[in-house]
Amino acid sequence: MDRCPLCGSNDNTWLVADTNRDYFRCLQCALIYADPTTHLTSSQEKLVYDQHRNNPNDIGYRQFLGRLATPLATRLSSPPLSGLDFGSGPGPTLSVMLAEMGYTMTIYDPYFAAQSVVLEGQYDFVTCTEAIEHFYQPAKEWGLLLRLVKPGGWLGIMTKLVTDTDAFEHWYYKNDPTHVSFFSHDTFCFLAQRDGLEVEFVGNDVILLRKPQ
Known part of the structure; x- marks a missing residue:
């Protein structure tokens, strides 16, 4: 079996399959990931993203992103600070709000x-909303996110967390073909401990991590 695409462990197990792909779970970092041979091509992936209708004038979308923006802002010092929205999508909105x-x-x-x-x-803070689940090479992309954050800075992530591996088979979130990497509370705790980060969980889908000075 291939190594875990996030932590590199060989200690992985088959979890479940649906009509489109198999899913595996790493027993070290708890990442659940789709069979890499079923990943969409770049052109196929882009076609899916082109259907997104994110708009900074959409009040509902702003409220959704506020679940990250508000708690992050309360932890940042007063402006001016520099931020990067990584995976901003076809209608950048969080960057506008910040x-x-x-x-x-x-x-x-x-x-x-x-x-x-x-x-x-490098930036005082980096945000990554509804993007980390799309990472085909999460080890590489996680390393990039950490490098982009200045010492003492913040990384704010929004993604749906796996809360019950037994229920994963019926979880709607896995049915999006562009969703390939599924994180849990345990996954972020593993990364925080390994990489020396402070970690906070806000609600069900917001994770705030602080890089050491």
Whole structure:
């Protein structure tokens, strides 16, 4: 069996299969991941994302993103601070909301804002909302996220967490073909301990991690 794509462990087990793909669970970091041979191609993935209708003028979408923006802002010092929204999507909105709070925002998205130069710097905080579950190479992408955060800075993540592996087979969140990496409370605790991060869980789907000074 292949190594875990997040922590590299060989201690993995088959979890469940549906009509489209198999899923495996790492017994070290608790990541659940889809069979890599079933990943969509870049063009197929882009077609799915093109159907998203995210809009900064959508009040409901702003309220949804506020579940991350509000608790993150309470932990940040007063502006000016620099932030990067990683995986900003076709209708960047969180960056707009944080800019309205006075923060200097930059965006990056591999399909819609792929200016790689922004990945060469570091930021006081990095946000990643509804994107980490799309990571095909989570070890590489997690390492990039950490490198982008300045010492003492914050990484804010929003993703649906696996709460019951027995119920995973019937979980709607796995049915999106672009969702391939499924994190849990245990996964983020593992990463925090391994990488020396402080971790806080806010509600059911927001994770705030602070990098040491």
